[in-house]
Amino acid sequence: MKPAPFNYHRVHTPDQAVTLLAELGDDAKxxxxxxxxxxxxxxxxxxPAQLIDIGEVAELRYVHRGNDGxxxxxxxxxxxxESEYRGTMANGFEVIVDAMQWIGHLPIRTRGTIGGSIAHADATAEWCLLAVLLDAEIVVLSVRGRRSIPAGEFFYGFYSTALEPDEMIVEIHFPATARHAAMAEYAQRHGDFAVVAAAVNLQIEDGSIQGGRVVLGGVGPLPVIADSAGAALSSGQPLSSTSAAECASETANSLDLDDTVPGGAVYTRGLVRHLVTRALCKAAQLEESVR
Structure with missing residues (x-):
């Protein structure tokens, strides 16, 4: 099929983009x-009746690492x-690089942008899970100025976000390192959208688990923080493959699922158990012995 007719605009700065968004109204994308x-x-x-191409806005292509994350x-x-900035991600943000392997195929990763993925707000998208997992802030711009939106408040539901029609995403800020974080997901074919995805971030001190967060994709209309997993990961004891599997089972059993989810509730719970176990073991650098 072919798209409906639209007017095309190309801009070269963020200010030009948001000025056009304000002028053209809700029909602009x-x-x-x-x-x-x-x-x-x-x-x-x-x-969209008006299409604003921001692909040439070179100043929004960067990765900066400093004292503020x-x-x-x-x-x-x-x-x-996964290529140019791999070294910048070392010592604390490896989970971000590792997650890139799950995003489509090389041509998609070469063209696709981080801001576009987050704005699209697919509940299984890797960047959306990472943003929620690591308490990222989504920095947006409009003619009114800049504002930062916590990732936990940014995603509303299926392809719906807190972004106003005249705003554009300009930056994603990860404030703290995540030295014990990992992601695992399952897709029917490599490069397809995930059926279920699991991302974990552990707080480990002297070999013991002092807390953690598990975020799931594919179990609802937006990334889901598994509260039961966070409670299970506050034992103050070393994590083992057995306790990882127990935490994963508790996480799966706590989910409010019905058979409207792809594959049905039983199938989805099984995937959650497997993927959370795998992600926990990877984050804690354990051999996964329970499958």
Whole structure:
């Protein structure tokens, strides 16, 4: 299929982009890598009357690491993270690099942008899970100025966010390192969207687990923080493959699922148990002996 007719605008600075967004109103959409929006336009699931191309806004392609954490420009591509900036991610942000392997195929990672992924707000998207897992802040810009939105408040539901129609994402800020974090997911084929994904971040002191967070994708309309897993990970004891499997089972059993989820509730719970166990063992550098 072909997209509905639209007017095309190309900009070269963030200010130009948000000025156009304010002038053109709700009928305008931003396009960067186009890996999600173009497909939706071709199927006429999205019909923007005005398309603003921000692909040439070079100042939004960067990765900065400093005392306040990690800042990534919204137009940085997935492939740049796994190649050009791999060294910058060392010693605390390896989970971000590792997560890139799950994003589509190389052509998609080469064109797709971080800001675009977060704005699209797919509940299984790796960047959305990472943002919630690591308490990221989504920095957005409009003609009114900049504001930062905590990731936990940014995602509303299926493809719905706190982003106002005249705002664009300009940066993702990860304030703290995550030295014991990992992600695992399952897709029917490598490169497909995940059926279920699990991301974990552990707090480990002197070999003992002092707390942690588990975030799940594919079990609801937005990334889900598994509260029961956080409680189970506050034992103050070393994590073993057995206790990881027990935590994963508790997490799966606590989910409010019905058979409207892809594959049904029983199948989804089984995937959650397996993936949370795998992610916990990887984060704690354990051999996964319980499958």
């Amino acid at each position: 931003l396009i960067a890598g186009g890996q999600s929006l173009v497909a939706m336009m071709n199927f006429r699931l999205a019909r 990690l800042r990534i420009g919204a137009l940085t591509t997935h492939h740049a993270i």
